[in-house]
Every structure is written in structure tokens, then in C-alpha cells.
Amino acid sequence: MxxxxxxxxxxxxxxxxxxxxxxxxxxxxxxxxxxxxxxxxxxxxxxxxxxxxxxxxxxxxxxxxxxxxxxxxxxxxxxxxxxxxxxxxxxxxxxxxxxxxxxxxxxxxxxxxxxxxxxxxxxxxxxxxxxxxxxxxxxxNGLAVMRTLPEQRIKEVENDEIKIIRLANPKLRSFEHICEVNYKLLIQNKEDNAFDEINEKHIVRxxxxxxxxxxxxxxxxxxxxxxxxxxxxxxxxxxxxxxxxxxxxxxxxxx
CATH class of the missing domain: 3.40.50.150 (Vaccinia Virus protein VP39)
Structure with a gap:
């Protein structure tokens, strides 16, 4: 991995x-x-x-x-x-x-x-x-991935304490049969309205x-x-x- x-x-x-x-x-x-x-x-x-x-x-x-x-x-x-x-x-x-x-x-x-x-x-x-x-x-499924290329996505979720906005930015590395997905999480604390940011890279075959x-x-x-x-x-x-x-x-x- x-x-x-x-x-x-x-x-x-x-x-x-x-x-x-x-x-x-x-x-x-x-x-x-x-x-x-x-x-x-x-x-x-x-x-x-x-x-x-x-x-x-x-x-x-x-x-x-x-x-x-x-x-x-x-x-x-x-x-x-x-x-x-x-x-x-x-x-x-x-x-x-x-x-x-x-x-x-x-x-x-x-x-x-x-x-x-x-x-x-x-x-x-x-x-x-x-x-x-x-x-x-x-x-x-590689057949579908190569036909319908991965797209940028935004997802918002929340509970009583925090709100999360997740940005997914995929990059296709077709020769390697890999999709590199770069995630950015923006986390809002509802109590004080402070923001935190987390960046993650997921390499998926x-x-x-x-x-x-x-x-x-x-x-x-x-x-x-x-x-x-x-x-x-x-x-x-x-x-x-x-x-x-x-x-x-x-x-x-x-x-």
C-alpha cells in the first residue's frame, strides 16, 4: 500500500x-x-x-x-x-x-x-x-473507471458538534491502474466557529x-x-x- x-x-x-x-x-x-x-x-x-x-x-x-x-x-x-x-x-x-x-x-x-x-x-x-x-x-472496475473518469466531488456532513466539508480531487494514473484521490477536510467547530484542515492522499487501484x-x-x-x-x-x-x-x-x- x-x-x-x-x-x-x-x-x-x-x-x-x-x-x-x-x-x-x-x-x-x-x-x-x-x-x-x-x-x-x-x-x-x-x-x-x-x-x-x-x-x-x-x-x-x-x-x-x-x-x-x-x-x-x-x-x-x-x-x-x-x-x-x-x-x-x-x-x-x-x-x-x-x-x-x-x-x-x-x-x-x-x-x-x-x-x-x-x-x-x-x-x-x-x-x-x-x-x-x-x-x-x-x-x-477498470472497465468503468477508464470509460467514466473520476470527477471532483464535494461532500458535506455534520453532527451537533462539527460540520465537515470534504473535497475529493482525483487524479487518474491509467498506466498503473491507479486513482490518486487527494482529500481535503475542512472541519468547523460549531461551538467557537474555529476551522481545522486535514489533507489525506489515498492511492486506490x-x-x-x-x-x-x-x-x-x-x-x-x-x-x-x-x-x-x-x-x-x-x-x-x-x-x-x-x-x-x-x-x-x-x-x-x-x-
């Missing part, structure tokens, strides 16, 4: 910025996939962030182990729910346990920007899955369907389905679908 700034400052505002994200429906989509493949008991969550998916999965009866690079994100997650949280890098973290399923939601795998990084991550995830374990993740298939098969996975995000029966992925879900099965290995 070379080139990405840390989520240290961003972490404290993360949940407010994404307060419109319907995590419950997304977990419902994950469960729909489980019903279509193999319903797990134990789940490894990669890139759990502030634990929004984690909390819902726990409430629905799953045994979750959650991993994230950011200790600041994990501290917030730990305030939401009691879970086995691990600060680590999925490219080399060792948990000494095999799981029925692994999930990596909200474009987590896109933060593996180098070929060597994605190979290490997929191999390590495979090592942590039981035979026939299911791996679910979502990424940006987008993937083409055949590229995904190659990496997964090289790491010992069978690709079961690549579909539009939140639409299991949505048919083939094309240049009109920006976010895609990948469903794979771990082949071989030992219990």
Missing part, C-alpha cells in the same frame, strides 16, 4: 463522513452470497476499519476476527463491539487459525497497489481459509475482471462469480458498472 497516507487523522471523522452508508444492507448482501455458496461460522474480516461491518456480523451470530493496519481505526472499532481485533497487514499477518470465510469490504483490496502486494495478500488470505472457504471482496481472475487463480482460488456490487443476479460486469463484487473459493489446503 505504498503511497497511501495513514488514516490517523481521518479515523476520528470516518464514521461521520460515511454516515449515509448502509452497512446493514451490505451485510445482508454478504449473507445472500453465503446462502448461495457456503454459510460460515467463522469469518476473517480484512480491513475492518472502524468496525461497522464487524458489529453487524457479530450481532447476526458470526464469530469474527478483524484485521486492520490502523490502530486508530481499531480503537474506534473496539468501542463499538467486543471482538478479536488485530493490528496488522494482511500481506504478512499470521493468526494461527483457519476461517470458513474472509471478507474485504469497501474497496480494501484496492489499497494493494503493487502487483507483489496483491499476490502476497491473496496467498496469505488463502492460507487463512479452510478448504472451500469463501472469499468476498469488492473493487473498482482498480482492477479488470480478467486481471482479478488471474491473480486469484494464481493464489489457489476458484472464481465463482464477478457481479455488480449489491446485485448477485446482476449479470455480466461491463463498463457501466463501477463497483464490482468478487466471490472466490479456496481450493486445496488443509483443515
Amino acid at each position: 505504498k503511497g497511501n497516507t495513514s488514516f490517523r487523522e481521518y479515523a476520528s471523522y470516518y464514521d461521520l463522513i460515511y454516515n449515509d452508508k448502509d452497512y446493514g444492507s451490505e451485510v445482508g448482501f454478504i449473507e445472500e452470497i453465503f446462502e448461495d455458496t457456503r454459510k460460515p461460522r467463522t469469518i476473517l474480516e480484512v480491513g475492518c476499519g472502524t468496525g461497522s461491518y464487524t458489529k453487524i456480523l457479530l450481532e447476526r451470530g458470526y464469530d469474527v476476527t478483524a484485521v486492520d493496519l490502523s490502530g486508530d481505526m481499531l480503537r474506534i472499532a473496539g468501542e463499538k463491539c467486543a471482538c478479536k481485533f488485530i493490528e496488522g497487514d494482511i500481506r504478512d499477518v499470521s493468526i494461527n487459525e483457519r476461517f470458513d470465510a474472509c471478507i474485504a469490504m469497501f474497496a480494501v483490496m484496492g489499497y494493494m497497489t503493487e502487483n507483489s502486494g496483491i499476490i502476497k495478500a491473496l496467498n496469505n488470505i488463502h492460507e487463512h481459509l479452510k478448504p472451500d472457504g469463501i472469499f468476498i471482496f469488492d473493487v473498482w 482498480f482492477y479488470f475482471p480478467q486481471e482479478i481472475k488471474y491473480y486469484l487463480e494464481s493464489a489457489g482460488f476458484e472464481v465463482l462469480k464477478i457481479c455488480p456490487f449489491m446485485d448477485l443476479m446482476g449479470g455480466d460486469v461491463d463498463e457501466n458498472v463501477w463497483n464490482i463484487t468478487v466471490i472466490a473459493r479456496a481450493v486445496g489446503g488443509e483443515e
